[in-house]
Amino acid sequence: MTIIQPFLKNLLRAAVLLIITISLHAQNKFTPEQYREDLRFLQKTVHKDFPFLFKKTTPAAFDAEVEKLYQAIPQMAEHEVLVGFSKIVASFEYGHTVMGYWEGVIPYHEMPIVLYQYDDGIFLQGVHKTYKEALGAKLLAIEGMPIEEVLKLMRLVVPAENESFVKAYGIHYLTFPEFLHAQKVLKNMTTSVVLQLEKDGRQFEQRIEAVPFQRFPRQYGMVIPGEEWLESRDLSAPPLYLKNLDKIYYYEYLKDQKTVYVRHSQIQDDSIQPIPEFYKEVFDFIDKNEVEKLILDVRLNGGGNNYKNKPIVTGVIANKKINQPGKFMVIIGRRTFSACQNLVNELHTYTNAVFVGEPTSENINFYGDNHPVILPNTNMKAFISFAWWQDKPQWENRPALDPQIATGMTFEQYRTNQDPALEAALAYSNGNFIADPMGYFTNLYTSGKADQIVVEAKKMMADPAYKFFDFEAEFNKAGYNFLGDQSFEEAQFIFHMITELYPQSANAWDSLAEAYWKSGDSTKAKEFYQKAVNLDPDGETGVHARGMLKEIKEAGFKE
Template identity: 45%
Template sequence: MKTLTLKSIILIITLQFFSSIANGQEFLSPVQWQEDLRFLQKTVHSDFPFLFKKVEKEAWDATVEKLYTQIPYLEEHEIKVGLTRMVSFFEYGHTQIPFSTVSDKGVLPINLYHFKDGIYVEGTTKENSGILGAKLLKVGEFAVDQALEMVRPVVPVENESYFKAYGLRFLTVPTVLHAQGVIPEYSEQITLTFEKEGKPMEYTLSTIPREDLSVGYGLTIPNADWVSAREEVSTPLYLKQLNESYFHFEYLPESKTLYARQSSVFDHEKETIKDFYKRLFEFIDNNEINKLIYDVRLNGGGNNYNNKQFIQGIMARPEINTQGKFFFIIGRRTFSACQNLTNEIENYTNAIMLGEPTAENKNFYGDAKKVTLPNSKINAYLSFAWWQDKPQWENADATVPHFPKELTFDEYRTNQDPVMDFALENDFEDYLVNPMDHFRQLFMAGEMEQLKTDAARILNDSLYAHIPFKQEFKQTGQNMLAQGANEGALFLYSMFTEYYPEDPEMWEGLGKAYKALGQDKEAETAFAKAAALSNKQ
């Protein structure tokens, strides 16, 4: 932000005024922008106070006041980005100022995708095909990870998966890059640093109108102007007929597997969701099905009242609703009404979940109301409906799959699908889908030696490496102590200190259990061990 002379300010305002007149837009003064901000603030406090669930009112108001004082010194696009930050502050994906508001001056002609091994150019225009498939290293002078953190406040980030799915596009918007300090001056030409074939290279891209993008479900749609990094010699099942219908299923006779993709919870113009379900279950009833793989990894939601028929259909078919036969693929675009569907699948079926964590909190605010700011006419969408499919103590940032699988760039480029391969190649009938539940059952049954044996084996099995056992164990131990179940806590903490001998919290818990049982000498030894480990950290 530069200090401007009075003459410079008058010149800038004059130029902005005549530019706005030329574009048929009304020029807004700083006071009018401040009025819009105050209107937003008052509306939130009066009509949407329940949105202060993840954030404190005082923190949000302080951020509003900071923007209010900055407005006279900001350019119009910086103010729009600032207002967007205010709404994104609540961290609910439905609560937002639309992406179109901050990208109205143009976007870079690339489509980025965050693969397991980095962020790559998944698609671009033919004239920029030299960077197709390149790995993004820097935006301007900032490493890509730093640039992402800088634009993150503008994104209505529900969780990490939501940011992976929707946050990357903000890196392609020069107005956002400038407002968030990624580039020092606003420009329609942005220099990025890539790596391709092992060599770094700088490349400058110029903006295009947002409407000229060719992207659907976060992936490039090739056409006369756009090219995709994915080889078009074949199409994996999850992308088949993707742009023709929301619904698709296909039978794999060799394995007697039925694969079904549902990419929306709305009706499609070619087929209602009710008719799709009817057609799907008729096929299941008239064919031998060893596995049903139901894929909602690209499903961004719709009308969650449409979920009922599918849940009823699965529950009415116990031969399918069995561990090892029913698989449910979720991902970073599983959102909104499809999160409701995922919750219901988790509550009422025996599905094994594969893929990536969902983009939505398990319980969340959705169904936004449009609030139009009086001067700028910018639309803010503020959520009002609380959807709670899970008890509050079971709420979480996302639904995490039992067995996570994420695409590498090369797997995507060559049309591989490790999620499908995992489901097809393994026999899951004897798999422990939820090891923590297994541990609890053994503990409750008093089968302590089996518990120790199974825990030691599972903790060393790479199949379960994604499960945060240490955090789960710590919480279990704390709960036991809080409930006064001191003998059980002593057994568990004795086991936990074997698995995590360098963790001071485990030794602290062991000391508390000894202390509660009156074994002061042993408690003193455990506390001393905890203190020594804490001092080493």
């Protein structure tokens, strides 16, 4: 008996596992081999027709992930296969290149809540009436996993170009139980998910029952309130950017501020009035009335047809009354994407616009206009970008167009209909904010006031409005411009200044060392290269600095 019992236990355990495995695959619509064939088809198609997409990942890295998924498919449930495909496509990190999970070839569920990430956390901005008590609560954890860890795990399935894209479009992935399970947020696959929440100073748990995917009443990422769905914001007095959402665009004259406000939320013609007619009316109004400022709000604008941008751009350029520093403000945000990225790029290049708000969710230059690649067995679609949109020289490409004046929003500000971005745009004048910090510093330098640069830079660095201006990188660029002209004294001045502002930056000391090395001062060069090594002993900068110390020594300079 003592020998047979362990044997029977192991046999029973094996039988249970076999039943689970058979049951798991019985639920699948397709066989592992069919999924594998589709994966190989996608892999070959990408290499054959879309090799230009290998900008942020490499062919080798892509193939390695494909191989990992290929080997894992036989042990996967169908939702895990779907998420696996989604991660493969998301690895290109272009927002238009995405797995079409929403088509439902492989079914999935969604929790009936709408999340939004504010400056102070992720909140349930909208909920189905079933979960009224959770409306406006802060999301702390999902099934016990802190939300910070959840975001890290879910980031891999989002086809995100930058962090703004994750906030705007990726946040919804947190409501899909199948995706949460595949990414190890949920230990077991379940459509009944427990959220850890906080509201009015009280922490509590809320179990959410996910439903088969359907289009919830949502507009521009926020819930549309009604009998079934609840909104956390006070609906009695909506802010301007949430007024008239039945219209693609509208304008309003703010008489007290002598300002025309335009909210434009798609690059498409409204059925009431096409874009050229609308903007002709706007600019005619500006010309004929006491208007000192135009605010164009595109924070909700996810794109459309970029050929329709022309009347906006040319209209601003032609209007001398508005196209002046401080008189034309553009509010951008996390949903500014696609054709609207083209619009703000052109406004940035050709007008005197000052940008307010959050970074856009698109790279400045980007791949868009996707083509559906239909997988032969499952008919799932991978939407793969094929058109390169380059509005700026390649050296001006960035992860996003950053605002010159940074503003965010807390949940309380949203709930009470405050609008920090609009407030900043209305308050802006050339006298109270420096839209071009480097131009300002250059003027100080050339006018003999170089000693004021560090003082002024520290003030700006402490001001959250400048949070997206990379002072270190811009000063470093200026220093290398001098170094390229062999203006060694000027370069050393700039790099010394950077080390004062960023004493813990290995790169700052490395740059300063290079300025002295190229000027022939090996003693100072060795001193500053050593500082770089000390600050970053194992990093890329430290390795470079260590190599330069060796080069100096080999050149005949003894320590």
